[in-house]
Amino acid sequence: MQKKLIEVCYTPADYEYFKGRFDIIVVIDVLRATSAICSAIHNGVNSVIPVSTIEEAKEYQDKGYLVGAERQGEIVEGFDFGNSPYSYMKPELKGQDIVLSTTNGTRAINIAKDAPTVVIGALTNLNFLCNWLIEQDKNVLCLASGWKDKFNLEDTICGGAIAESLLKTGKFTSNDDSSVAAKYLFLAAKDNYFGFLKSSSHRRRLKKLNLNEDIKFCLTPNSMDVIPILRNDRIEKLEF
Incomplete structure (x- = not known):
């Protein structure tokens, strides 16, 4: 039986090199959009509409939607919330359709949206997502959101974790050095994500904004059994 592909793409700027060869794209923005x-989906939000620009976010806000917007790690003035995972645990958001625009994550989602299947990955849903991906038996690309089209550690490590999990089954193979490097970064970091990422650029950026609780939440693996999936430009819960 022919093995399926699992590869890791470091940034949305590199996506063109991988486009068209994969059945499932896993978009990753550990700190903090995909977390x-x-x-949001775990806590009962009906759907999240990802938009790439502040202008689009404002259009939805003018239509009466609750809108989260983040740039440079901070809430954009005039919007309801940013991209802290804690903002989406509020009971009043249950059953709502909300809109989100972030510096990196929502842009990566929209870049990949024409792929056959787009799902959302993070450390928080890592094992649940990996088990589902193994069951699908399809070619998988982990698309790291990075930081403004540049490589970042946390998204690459998460992609490496997914790659390692799938490769261990013997049903998947990987051809690209980007995936090999991601896997070995994960193996180096897996016993202490928090310590390994202490000097990473985005962790330092968020620490300056006093967002340590967000960092701890996002770097704690397997706290949620949920797979958000993109359907008709909205992210909703994948039902089994």
């Missing part, structure tokens, strides 16, 4: 989306 926040997992939190």
Whole structure:
């Protein structure tokens, strides 16, 4: 039986090199967009509409939607919330359709949206997502959101964790050095994500904004059994 592919793409700027060869794209933005989306769907938000620009976010706000917007790690003035996972745990958001625009994550989601299947990955839903991906038996690309089209550690490590989990089954193979490097970064970090990422650029950026609780939440693996999936430009809970 022919093995399926699992590869890791470091940034949305590199996506063109991988486009068209994969059945499932896993978009990853550990700090913090995809962690926040997992939190929202896990806590009963009906759907999250990812938009790439503040202008689009404002249009939805003018239509009466609750809108989260983040740039440079901070809430954009005039919007309801940013991309803290804790913002999406509020009971009043249950059953709501909300809109989110972030510096990196929502842009990556929209870049990949024409793929056959797009799901949301984070450390918080890591094992649940990996088990589902193994069952699908399809070619998988982990698309790291990075930081403004540049490589970042936390998204690459998460992609490496997914790659390692799938490769261990013997049903998947990997051809690209980007995936090999991601896997070995994960193996180096897996016993202490928090310590390993202490000097990472985005962790330092968020620490300056006093967002340590967000960092701890996002770097705590397997707190949620949920897979958010993109359907008709909205992210909703994948039902089994």
